[in-house]
Amino acid sequence: MIYDHISNIERYKTLNNAIYKALLFLSTTDQSLSTGRHVLSDEIFVNVQDYQSLKVNPVGYETHKKYIDIQYAITGEEHIAVRQLSTLSITTPYNEERDVAFCEDDHKPYTDIKIGHGYFLILNSNDAHMPQLCETEPTPVKKAIAKVFVEAK
Secondary structure, X not given: OEEEEHHHHHHHOOOOHHHHHHHHHXXXXXXXXXXXXXXXXXXXXXXXXEEEOEOOOOOOEEEOOOEEEEEEEEEOOEEEEEEEHHHXXXXXXXXXXXXXXXXXXXXXXXXXXXXXXXXXXXXXXXXXXXXXXXXXXXXXXXXXXXXXXXXXX
């Protein structure tokens, strides 16, 4: 897991070229970016969503194998609960086509990350995460989730 401000993306230039390209794209987004899927390359795409944040996410934690997530709120803010996958029980087995497995929310301690105001979160396959959470009351959020193929260079 990496949590940082988008103004620091130059720090990630040598980490991985595909992650850096995704961060560059996210750094140029604004509220006019249309919802849906935006393909940046064979190794990177971005899903843009509009929704109300939630007090409770009914699907629990999610995890991915093929893609690294970069979560970035374009407008609004949300909290993302993060735990190590090894500490959770899988409730919905991995779906290769959708690249997702779901884990129960057992209400045990987690790391609470707040995105918005230029902050992003990079999640690897061992970082189970429960996105779309609100701090107190649901609010509107427009979020971009960059998906970077794990084996991208």
